[in-house]
Amino acid sequence: MRTLTHLQVLESESMHIMREVMAEAENPVMLYSVGKDSAVMLHLARKAFSPTKIPFPLLHVDTTFKFREMIAFREKMRKDLDLNIIVHTNPDGVEQNMNPWDFGSDVYTDVMKTQGLKQALDMHGFDAAFGGARRDEEKSRAKERVFSFRTRSHQWDPKNQRPELWSLYNARKHQGESIRVFPLSNWTEFDIWQYIYQENIPIVPLYFAAERPVVERNGVLIMVDDDRLPLLPGETPMMKRIRFRTLGCYPLTGAQESDAVTLPQIIQETMIAKVSERQGRVIDHDQSASMEKKKREGYF
């Protein structure tokens, strides 16, 4: 007799969550970061509403420092799947020529990512936003609800979250409040890769190893994606065979040396990985409990 595998259980759960939001929210949006989790979330959204086209727009908050290949991939997906993708960049940040080295990664991330996101949500009046965060990523995320409520100013109050019972989601909110919804809450990094492989989901080529120009800073390999990255005295970009485990802003994303050029090889590497995924993100190291703090302020 047919039984459901764990990925089928997770898939059906995510589809159930998306349909609930679609039915109860007035103006939902899906945050599309172009990364692998977004790729899975997008795929699940297509499944949840098929044969209807995804009945809400996607939103990409472009910080101006995303990898060029991410932007190219986004445009390819837009074309291939006929997606409605809204791209927003914080105009104040552009005006100030915001970048991670002159302003620091904290200020840069806050202005371009957190503020940029709030602007876009407010501008379009979105009352529910899907995000690709997973509970296995980081300790403070282990307690995040599937439906996470934000005040009018997009604040998150970890002590005042609604209990989530069975799969009965309470999506009610007051005017001006919004919900962040995480349909991938119960997926692990490994589940994501396995699902991408099984479902043949397209992902940004940066996840596969290739010769790319990098510099090494504090033990982290940073890709020199364009000529905006200021080189320190004595620093020369060198070609290394690298790939990325997570994607974000190129000056803030660590690469790893790798020979994995196929999905099976990536899965192989993930299986024997010795460091956690978020290690590659520079911002998590800033301070203890930093993710919780950022989330309270409205970072996704």
Next chain:
Amino acid sequence: MDIATTQASVDSYIQTQEDKSLLRFITCGSVDDGKSTLIGRLLYESKLLFEDQIAALKADSIRSGTQGDDLDFALLVDGLASEREQGITIDVAYRFFSTKARKFIVIDTPGHEQYTRNMATGASQAQLAVLLVDARLGLSTQTKRHSYIVNALGVKRIVVAINKMDLVNYSQERYEEIIASYREFADKIGVADFTAIPVSALKGDNIIEKSAAMPWYEGDTLIEHLNTVPIGETANAQPFRMHVQWVNRPHLDFRGFSGRVASGQVHVGDKITALPSGKQSRVAKIFTMDGDLDMALPGESVTICLTDEIDVSRGDLLCSSANAPTLSDRFESRLLWMSEEALRPGQSYLMKIGAQTINATISPPKYAIDVNTLAHISAKTLNLNEIGVSIVNIEKPIPFEPYTLNKEMGSFILINRLTNATVAMGLIEKDAQTTSIELRTDELSIDRGLRSEQKNQKPVTLWFTGLKWSGKTFIANALERRLFANGNHSFLLDADTMWKGLSEDLDYVDADRTENSRRVAQVCKLMNDAGLIVQSCFTSAFTSERRISRRIIGDDSFIEIHVNTPLELSEAHDTTGFYKKARRGEILNIAGIDLPYEAPENPDIVVGSQTHSYEEAAQLIFDELVKRGLITKLG
């Protein structure tokens, strides 16, 4: 590495991953029982920790110094900064690990009594519970409370892990003593079966590997048990049910109903019924993006197309025609209260059940349950973390099944209409349909018709609804004088008559309104049967309350009169200081002040102090009764 080899080995690896099932389990026990240590140990031993996490753990362990030079696994698990400071787990956390056989989601919940709601949240999602007992202390009231909650929430598989065996010299005698007392308790609360394992989470005994220190224990280690315990879902054997979440209609040629199968299987060609409409059809297609299916299983998200164009919308239930559930609008339910603000009986809440949200009012608890002693105690309300049994009244009949029979058909949440907070979880125990008392007309020689003829009037209930001091009783009194003068026989029923008599056992302050309302309606019905015209004067602020009354009294005999006096005017008429007290918060649950007044949508008659004097209002109603042929105006 050679690509082809990797491909082959990964393919076979993925194949084994494919075969894995998913088991969600909850861990119960207090911080002192070593719960966080156990979970940390499981994550550590299943090699799921990365080097950077272990390095951070080592640094944290040295800093906190609770375990000497050993790793403090608890630090791995306690996530939020505030709870690490307090040293307690304040929320529900989800951890992930896998073994060769299964993928696991560990639902970690706090143990203290003030977090009963968090535990119940976790238990609502769990297939199995691991109950930790400190071997030194034996069964605590906490163990009992946790057992009660997981059992009440239908978690059928229970593992009792007797922890800290290292601290009782791995004594078999002590272990068996605790197991015996647990067995006695389990029988009392109806736990059919449980598995006991002696462990030391700190030292690793019987977690993964068999403990060398406890050769007398011959059963499985914790991991062996979790790997092999059967988790075949009973949902498979139940009749087919699916709540429609979303109607999928991309164009005129496709109309599908999207949802996740709640229970049972559905096949193409199956005869299905849509509820509450009762319309029947057959499954034409089970659509998915990856191709149509022949059948769908419980837990599967699909889109079902039917052979006939029947009206189905979000919230409706598709179910097997051969085995459809019954409908009701009144359930006896077990409630766990989750809000700081206590249950307000009679107040209108929102109830989310399946894929629909409807209005509900809750009767005062029949009893509350002392989760430590399991004693039934009388209660007027339910406070945070309290469990009790109440009647839940909803605005319209919906399909349901008792929770013990079908979890998805018998579970609901209550939502505060003003704050939108989730205030309670509910488990339907049984139908509590209101039945009206029917006089045995076939056996009695004098029936309603004869009485009505004798009195030259058609007995009806004039249901006056409106704010307090809106003038309901004054108008009814004026009308009664008018009716009396006309030779009609009527009776006026108001708050004074009821609360001082029939309902004196109910609490007025805590507004046991639903029950009072039900009694009022039954009295009205009896008096109508006796041939009288009844004037019932109660605020009856909720639509649901009036709807129930209408059903008891009967559509033909129910005339709804809205006394539409505005709040300011009603307050001005108040000669008793009632509203002043309400404004000061000295009396609660007052319509117009701290409760909404739901005005009737289609009242038969509208009158009000702003527009009519009491005499004018009475005359207007009198004329309407004449017009409807209910009374005859005397010469």
